[in-house]
Amino acid sequence: MFEQASHSLKMRDVRITDGFWGKMVQTVCEKMLPYQWDVLNDQAEDAPPSGCIRNFKIAAGLQTGDFSGMVFQDSDLAKWIEAAAYSLSVHPDEEMERRIDEAIEYVAKAQQQDGYLDTYFTIKAPEMRWTDLRDCHELYCAGHMMEAAVAYYEVTGKRTLLDVMLRTARHIMQVIGPEEGKIHGYPGHPEIELALMRMYQATGEEDLLRLARYFVDERGKSPNFFVEEEARRGTEGHFPQNISLGLSYFQSHLPVREQKTMEGHSVRALYLLCGMIDVAVHDMDEELLQACYALFDNATQKRMYVTGGVGSTSIGEAFTADYDLPNDIAYAETCASVALVFAAQRLLHVHADGRIADIMETALYNTCLAGMAQDARHFFYVNPLEVVPEVCEHNPDHRHVLPERPAWYGCACCPPNLARLICSLGSYAYSMDETTLYLHLYISGSAQFEMQGKKCSVSVETWYPYDGRIRICPRGGKYRLGLHLPGWCKSYCLKINGEEAEALCRSGYLLVERTWQEDDTVELILDLAPRRIYANPMVVHDTDCVAIASGPLVYCAEEEDHGKALHLIHLPRQSCLVRTEKEMPGLGRFVGIEADALTAALPVPDALLYGDCPVAYDRPVRLQLIPYYLWANRGKGEMRVWLHEGEK
Secondary structure, eight states: OOOOOOEEGGGGGGEOOHHHHHHHHHHHHIHHHHHHHHHHHOTTTTSSSOOHHHHHHHHHSSOOOOEEEEEEHHHHHHHHHHHHHHHHHOOOOOOHHHHHHHHHHHHHHOOOOTTTTOOHHHHHHHTTTTTTTTTSHHHHHHHHHHHHHHHHHHHHHOHHHHHHHHOOOOOHHHHHHSSTSSSSOOOOSSOOOHHHHHHHHOOOHHHHHHHHHHHHHHHHOSSSSHHHHHHHHHOOOOOOOOOOOOGOOOOOOOGGGOOOOSOOBBBHHHHHHHHHHHHHHHOOHHHHHHHHHHHHHHHHHHHHHHHHHHHHHHTTTOOOOOOOOOSSOOOHHHHHHHHHHHHHHHHHOOOOHHHHHEEEEHHIIIIIITTTTTTSSSSSSOOEEOOOOHHHHHHHGGTTSSSOOOOOSSSSSSHHHHHHHHHHHHHHEEEEEEEEEEEEEHHHHHEEEEEEEEEEEEEEEEOOOOEEEEEEEEESEEEEEEEOOOTTTOOEEEEETEEEEOOOOEEEEEEEEEEEETTTEEEEEEEEOOOOOOOOTOEEEEEEEEEETTTTEEEEEEEEHHOGGGGGGEEEETTOOHHHHHHHHHHHEEEEEEEEEEEEOOOOOOSSSSSOOOOOOOEEEEEEEEEETTTSSSSOOOOEEEEEEEOO
């Protein structure tokens, strides 16, 4: 399993130029990141004050005041720095780099003499440092700032933030660990595990690896650290509502090697999984890796929405039971799908498995992208698959479901998380081992790499996922291309220099090997014919329903195109699904799907609530579907992914 693991290409060696993702990355760099900078500085007129950068200034002694925001408010700035750092590699910008340096200056000055860094406790409760690892997110915030430090160092070579976070890591090692006199604990919100591994990979400092390994292996052991910590501290804390959710909420109910089902808070669970994979790969720990696969498979084969959303309940933002996937009260936090992409990428480095690449694509193109509006200034935290605005407004069970994207959130973890994913997308598109360059995602652009000591390159031209034609130009000598062949693709055509060719398909990848010449081209044409998706019969919420997809994109119906009562639409089983290229205000250029469907007449206002006459679905309607990620860009209205399917 570990004999020929692959690794991502370096960010500076990948360019995303045009096509679908070129425009998306440009939007994030030019609009989203500057807007988020204004929000973090409390200068965005349409968003509530964040207080995030102000907190760092207060902790640094640059101004006076009280702490603002959540106990983990520091992480918003950390994720923004990471995203902005990545943006410099794809979209160089002197002003953006100046802003990052300014932010890092505040962070460095806020660090305490002993290396401690957390503005909440520095400002508000210095005597309570490290007394509540379960709820207070000190390690979580440190982890995100570590990731930011590594990203900025790798892109620019600047070490200021990296050195700050190395001091923080050394401070943590003095306080937490297996040695006598230290806290024998771990974070309530995993994140530092994967961050320490990234710091280790950037610096080679073995102590970082040992601490990451300790956090992974200590979790869930008996006697349980969180139980003992609460006994010392008392039940009062920052999030008392989480106590009743039990140890599984924190993934602390069992040692990680014994966990078989994905439990608890979805983002925590998936960040932990990422850290577990990193440690397992470094240590070549087969037992730990198998636990990782078991958790990933449970999450994606029994607890994932068709859109790649995970975490179905708002109570604890958590996983529930196998096949419990309600559409109208789905939580499916944007951050959770971002974390699912993180985990999938890591597993693809262990083994190029098309099934895992399919999951990465599904989460990326659907729930992740739905997390931001097309103006890049409004964001979804929750990603339902069915919305009726009046119900959301009046039913408390649906209050977390919003029919429109807000400008910001009090808990604003998702917007900068999405930004850092999109700006670093080049590292998800490719990976390589000693003999093969793998293309996991088809993104227009180019990449530079070395294969067996020789400088090589590859360029890609495509409008995927709206067009199945992918033109690839490999250069630099003899090596193998591993081209992801999605599981949904029923037919494809592979051409080399214009001539149809055959290739070995292994684990969902077409393997094409030759000595590449300067004028060689590879063309892969994927069949994007619209298809129907049916849920496992155990998913009671989708009984007698169908979802429509084309390529990796899942589609939905909106009130804007059909009026109210989308639940009355029935799509006959024999109706032909037709792809249509469109351009609409608020949506831009996209490919929609149309079909002939049936609906029922709306009842008159004084109709009986119950009666003895069946509903007649006999009114023809032209069904208009748009990609799920584009919903809620044309005003407030109903939305529905799963449609009732009729026989006729």
